[in-house]
Structures are given as C-alpha cells and as structure tokens.
Amino acid sequence: SLLEEVVHVAGNDPLDVDQFLSIFEDGLSALTYSTIPPSLDHVTVTGMDRGYAMEAKVVFVPGALEGEFPKRIEEGGFFTELEKQQIYKNSQLLFGNWLMDMVHQEQFYAYLALTRGSDGLYLSYPALTSDGQETSPSYLVSQLAHLGYFSEKKEVHNASLQGADRSFFSNPKQALSLLPSVIRDTLPPAHSPWTALASWAWTEPTEKPQLLKKLASLDYTNEAVMLPKDLAAQLFKPGGRFFSSVTKLENYRNCPYQYYLQYGLGLSERDDGKLNVMDMGNYLHAGLHQFGSALKRHAKDWKDATDEDITQISDTIASHLAPKIKFGILSSDGASRYTERNLKNTFRQTLTDLRSWSQRSHFHTDALEKEFLLHISDGNTDSFTLKGKIDRIDRCGEAAAIFDYKTGRTRASLQEIVSGLKLQLLTYLLALSENNDHPGLLPAALMYIYLSGDVKSTASVPPGGEPAISKKDMTSGFLLQDTTVLKDLDSALGEDDSYLSVRLKKDGGLYSNTSLLTEEDFQFLLTIVKKKLLSLYTEMSQGQIPIRPVRYKGASPCTYCPYHPICRFDPNLAGEGYEYIHMPSDSELKKQLKELAEKEDS
Incomplete structure (x- = not known):
C-alpha cells in the first residue's frame, strides 16, 4: 500500500534514487499499524481505541486511575454541546461527535479491554503521584472487587536497599x-x-x-532564597503599606511560596470557563446577602419571613444571579442546568433553616456583609491593615454572634487557631472588639454556617418518611460558656434539634466541650491571634518565601495547587519536606487557656 501511495503521489513523473528514497522514508516514518504481525512470543503495547479488536492470553491494564480508565470525557472546543445541538437542529451541520456518544464509546472500550484476556487480567495503578500526592483508583477496580473477580491484590513498594524485590x-x-x-x-x-x-x-x-x-x-537542592527587603516591599506592599485580608495571611501560613507566586508575582491559571466551587460559593453568598437586604427593605427580620417570602424572593434572586455566573454557564447544557437546580434548592433550604433558627432565637440580625478595617502595629514604626467582610452579625443586648458562610466542611479547631492555619473567625471578633462602634462586646458565638444543603441524617428515619435534617451539622464554631446567652441564641439548647452542639446537665449546667469558651478564653485567643497575624506579616515583609507547605491531619495545600510545575516541591528530596503541625489536642489547649486565666487572676 505504501508503494501504491508513492505511485499516486508521483504519477508519471520520473524519480531519481534520492527522491524515491526520501519519499519512501517519509512514508515509512508515518506508517502505523492497527494490528502488529504476530510472532510466537510477543507483547503488544497498544491503546484501547486501537487494540479493542485484539485477543490475548493475558492483558495488562496499567494506570487504572479515576478519570483515566475509562477516560473522563469533558466538554471542550469552541462550541458548547448545547450550541452544537442547536446548530445541528437548524442546519443539519454536525461538528464532531456528540458528548454522550464519546462517553459511551469510552466505556465500551474499557469493557473490551477488560474482556480481551482469555487466561488472565492484571489491573495496576500508582498509589502516589510523582510529587507524593495520593491517587484514586478507577471506579471499575472497586466494582470488579465487589463482584469477586480479583483473585489476589499485591502492593508493590518503591525500590530500596532493604527491599527483597529483584x-x-x-x-x-x-x-x-x-x-x-x-x-x-x-x-x-x-x-x-x-x-x-x-x-x-x-x-x-x-x-x-x-x-x-x-x-x-x-x-540537587530545591530552595527558594529569601527576597531582599526592598523587593519584598515592592511585591507585597505596592503602596508602601501592607493592605490585605486575613484569608491571604492564612494562605501565606499554609505555604509561603504559593503566596509569593499567587499574590507577589500575580500568577494564575487561565480561566477555562468551567464552573468551580468558588463560583458556587459566590452564588450562595450573594443570594443570602440579597435576601437579608430584601427583608430589611420590608422592615422584617429573618424570623418574620414567610414560606411565600422565601419562595418568591429566592426565585427572583436566583433568576438574577444565574446569568451572571461565568457568563451564563449555568444554562449552557444539561449538567449545568442540573447544577443550577441544586444550587437553587440549596439556597432555598438554607433560607428555611436560617428562618427556623431565627424563630427560636432572641438574637436579631444586626449587619450583613459588615465591612471592617483592622490596623495592627508592631509597637514601633511598622504596621499593616487587614480588610474584610463579616457575612452576618446577630446581636442580643451586648452579646454578639458572628457567622461566616461556608460551602465546604470547615471545622473550627483550637489547634488550627493557635498554629495560625485558621484565623478568620477570631480576626472578625478582633476587628469588632477594637472598633469603637462595639464597646463592651460580649462574644456569644463565632460560627461557620454550612451552605451544603446535604445535612440530612438517616440515623432514624420514620417509616415512610424523609430523613430528618441534622441541624447540628449546619454549624461549627466556638460558643460562650454561658447557659443564659446560649438559650437566647437557640431556645432548643440541649435538645436533639438544636443548632448548637451543646449538651445540658440535669441541673441546667453545660457539659464540658472544646467548643465552649469563657470570656477570658476568648480574650487570650484574641491576643494569640493578634500576635500570629503580626508574626506572619513580619516574616512575609522580610522576604521569607520558603517552599514549605503545611501538612495537618493528612491535608496540605499541595493537593489542589496549580503551581507545582514552578516550585517542583518533592517531599522525598533531602532538605525538602512538609511542615508537620504537631499541636496539643483541643482539650489540652483549653486547659492551657484555663491555666493562663488563673495566672492572670492571681
């Protein structure tokens, strides 16, 4: 066939030896085979799209990872799937294969790969990536194991001096x-x-x-040298003063080099136009703020909102917000419209839950998205300013409850506060405490409110009924150790359907809980947080940008970091490694706070 192609290209033109060899070599270099001529003993290496028609005694499938086997098919190209469908409907023009056709084809290839071996099938996958991150095996691996197809599972370790594997x-x-x-x-x-x-x-x-x-x-060493102070000032203090947010300082604490790349050099990934977690969070945050503002315009509090208010106002807000998210991506295809319905249901469910909590609380909403400026000085000549917004503040007399809306399952922990990993809630309290508008502020609660819409508990489902919503799963944070204040915050305190994870004794007292803090505990934590903020600012302004990501309870910022091709962090290299956070337990930290309070009193 190759010679026929040469004849077809050359036609009747005479070719000398050099011309013929040049054309023939080009043809050989581009020659591919769907099927390799068999021999008595051979191994065929091929892809699923080419080798699906082959059969062999034994088949090896390496790299059986989630998203790789079968290959995850994602929408791409200039036209979206919805646009291709509309073009085909109007003009019968087909731009490539349909998305679902490609998904089904990839699944069919995977099925063929699993059924081509007559005597044996071996699936393998790496447990870690090249930079030490954990991987997830393909869902087919667990399905085959559940069906009992695996006769043996082996774990192969890396080469080492002590290993017996030859x-x-x-x-x-x-x-x-x-x-x-x-x-x-x-x-x-x-x-x-x-x-x-x-x-x-x-x-x-x-x-x-x-x-x-x-x-x-x-x-080989992989180290980031300290920046000169003047260069650090240009990168991190462009106006001559550090003016930032507590979230960015938390990012610096988690990985200084990531902070340098993101906020110092301003590096960011190209926006691929896809919906991400941040977009969903912005949708829900904006919706809650607009709903609260709408209630204020009608001189209503959250507890006064009727079911009709929630339905009508939430529908109006959702119809205005959806087109603004990534240029209308929520209506681009079926999957996105499904996501929009879920977001809308989550939004409405959250409004219903917050209304329910407000109806049993004596606190009233004092502010929504309260802006603040917090000035912190080192006591000499240097200072910096943090700015931000507090999602919601509820008041009851001098007591204040500070809420931060979260789409992720962020758990409040004393360990993370003392180590500087989570400073947001205490920084909000610090800003209000040092604000002249809130003298004598009593911290009743610092809490995260989850906007997930999936907080249903199936532990006790009534016959023929729906799972009950576990209200305690909606919140996490720190509460003032005062029964009266907490009952004002939630009159169902101590009951199963309370929004606060607190248990009451028979005499009405509170059972010990790491989330319960005294007023003195809050004050000591404010001192710790203020010192930690100043310490982080000082390290950053000195130009310290080590490649030193934090690892806490198995999690690290490297998991979703887009900058690994730049930093090339490898925990296996000598001189590199995570900064492991080893802290006393929350109960031990509470004891230390109590001891500090006793020393202060004495």
Whole structure:
C-alpha cells in the first residue's frame, strides 16, 4: 500500500534514487499499524481505541486511575454541546461527535479491554503521584472487587536497599534511573545488588555517562532564597503599606511560596470557563446577602419571613444571579442546568433553616456583609491593615454572634487557631472588639454556617418518611460558656434539634466541650491571634518565601495547587519536606487557656 501511495503521489513523473528514497522514508516514518504481525512470543503495547479488536492470553491494564480508565470525557472546543445541538437542529451541520456518544464509546472500550484476556487480567495503578500526592483508583477496580473477580491484590513498594524485590533489575537502564533515590540517604553495602549495578554501569562505556548524570542529581537542592527587603516591599506592599485580608495571611501560613507566586508575582491559571466551587460559593453568598437586604427593605427580620417570602424572593434572586455566573454557564447544557437546580434548592433550604433558627432565637440580625478595617502595629514604626467582610452579625443586648458562610466542611479547631492555619473567625471578633462602634462586646458565638444543603441524617428515619435534617451539622464554631446567652441564641439548647452542639446537665449546667469558651478564653485567643497575624506579616515583609507547605491531619495545600510545575516541591528530596503541625489536642489547649486565666487572676 505504501508503494501504491508513492505511485499516486508521483504519477508519471520520473524519480531519481534520492527522491524515491526520501519519499519512501517519509512514508515509512508515518506508517502505523492497527494490528502488529504476530510472532510466537510477543507483547503488544497498544491503546484501547486501537487494540479493542485484539485477543490475548493475558492483558495488562496499567494506570487504572479515576478519570483515566475509562477516560473522563469533558466538554471542550469552541462550541458548547448545547450550541452544537442547536446548530445541528437548524442546519443539519454536525461538528464532531456528540458528548454522550464519546462517553459511551469510552466505556465500551474499557469493557473490551477488560474482556480481551482469555487466561488472565492484571489491573495496576500508582498509589502516589510523582510529587507524593495520593491517587484514586478507577471506579471499575472497586466494582470488579465487589463482584469477586480479583483473585489476589499485591502492593508493590518503591525500590530500596532493604527491599527483597529483584524485579527492578530486569531492565538495567530502568534500575539505573532508580539508583539515586535508593542511595540518597546512605550508601549500599558491598554485597548489595545496587552496588553491583553501579559497578556494571561504571565499566560500560555506553552506560557510564548516564551513571554520572544520575549521580549528579544527588547534589540537587530545591530552595527558594529569601527576597531582599526592598523587593519584598515592592511585591507585597505596592503602596508602601501592607493592605490585605486575613484569608491571604492564612494562605501565606499554609505555604509561603504559593503566596509569593499567587499574590507577589500575580500568577494564575487561565480561566477555562468551567464552573468551580468558588463560583458556587459566590452564588450562595450573594443570594443570602440579597435576601437579608430584601427583608430589611420590608422592615422584617429573618424570623418574620414567610414560606411565600422565601419562595418568591429566592426565585427572583436566583433568576438574577444565574446569568451572571461565568457568563451564563449555568444554562449552557444539561449538567449545568442540573447544577443550577441544586444550587437553587440549596439556597432555598438554607433560607428555611436560617428562618427556623431565627424563630427560636432572641438574637436579631444586626449587619450583613459588615465591612471592617483592622490596623495592627508592631509597637514601633511598622504596621499593616487587614480588610474584610463579616457575612452576618446577630446581636442580643451586648452579646454578639458572628457567622461566616461556608460551602465546604470547615471545622473550627483550637489547634488550627493557635498554629495560625485558621484565623478568620477570631480576626472578625478582633476587628469588632477594637472598633469603637462595639464597646463592651460580649462574644456569644463565632460560627461557620454550612451552605451544603446535604445535612440530612438517616440515623432514624420514620417509616415512610424523609430523613430528618441534622441541624447540628449546619454549624461549627466556638460558643460562650454561658447557659443564659446560649438559650437566647437557640431556645432548643440541649435538645436533639438544636443548632448548637451543646449538651445540658440535669441541673441546667453545660457539659464540658472544646467548643465552649469563657470570656477570658476568648480574650487570650484574641491576643494569640493578634500576635500570629503580626508574626506572619513580619516574616512575609522580610522576604521569607520558603517552599514549605503545611501538612495537618493528612491535608496540605499541595493537593489542589496549580503551581507545582514552578516550585517542583518533592517531599522525598533531602532538605525538602512538609511542615508537620504537631499541636496539643483541643482539650489540652483549653486547659492551657484555663491555666493562663488563673495566672492572670492571681
């Protein structure tokens, strides 16, 4: 067929030897085979889209990860799926395959890959990525295991001096690439196969350059040098003064280098136009603010809102907000419209829950999206300003409850506050405490309110009924250890349907709880947070930007960080690693706060 193509291209024109060879070599280089000619003993490496018609005794499927096997098909290209459907409906023009057709085709390829082996099937996947992050196996792996198709599961560990696995040496060149990671911490003994591998490569003229190149990586370091103070000032204090938010300082605490790349250099990913968690959060935040403002215009509090108010006002707000999210992406296709319905239902459910809580509370809404400026000084010549918005403040006399709306499951923890990872709620309280508009403020509650709409508990479902909403799952935070104040905040305090995770004793007292704090505890925490904010600002203004992400309870900012190609952080490299947060438990921290209070009294 290749010679026929040459004849077709050349026609009747005479070709000399050089011209013929040039055309023939180009043809050979571009030649591909759907099926490789078989031999007695061979291994065929192919993709699912080409090898689906093949059959073999044993089939190996490497890289069986979620989103890779089968391949996750996502909408892309210039036209959206909805636009392609409209064009086809009006003009019968077809721009490529339909999205669902490609999804079904990919699933069919996966099915064929799993059924081509007559004697055996092996699925494998890496447990970690190259930068140490955990991976998720394909859903097909768990389904096959549930159906009982797996006869054995093996976990293969990385090459090491102590490992007994010799399969790494089946390919000497591959083993040579593993040598630096194996001998990074200590040299192998004389009888080690890794010593034999290095000796062999040293004596082989073709392998010695590769050996030297591999060993040179042992001296590699990945460090970010400290910025000069004048450069740090230009990057982080463009107007001569640091004017930022507590969220950004939290980001600096989690990873200084990520902060430098994002806010110092202003690097960001290209907006792909897809809906993300931040868009959903903005939708719900804006909706709650507009609903509260609408109630104020009608001289109503949350507790006065009727079911008709919630339905009509929420529908009006949703119809205005949806077109503004990513240029109307919520109406672009079926999946996005489904997301819009979920957001709308979550919005309405949240309004109903907040109305229900307000009806049993003596607190009233004092402010929505309250803006603040917090000035902090080092006591000498340097100072900085934090700005922000408090989602909601409720008041009852001198007592104030501060609420922050969250779409994620952020749990309030004393450990995270003292370590500087979560400073938002206490910074809000600090800003109000130092504001002359709120003298003698009594902190009743600092709480996150979750806007998930999925807080249903199936622990006790009545026959033929719906799961009951677990109101305690809506909130997380810190409460004043005062029964009277907490009953003003929620008259159902101590009951199963209370919004506060607090239990009452028979005598009416409060059971010990890490979320319960005295007024003195709040004051000590404010002092700690103020010092932590100043410390973070000082480190940043000095130009300290180490590649040092925090790891706390298995989580790190690296999981969703887009800057890894720049920082190249590798926890396996010598001199690199996470900053592990080791803190006393919340109960121990409460004891320490109590001891500080007793010392202060004495």
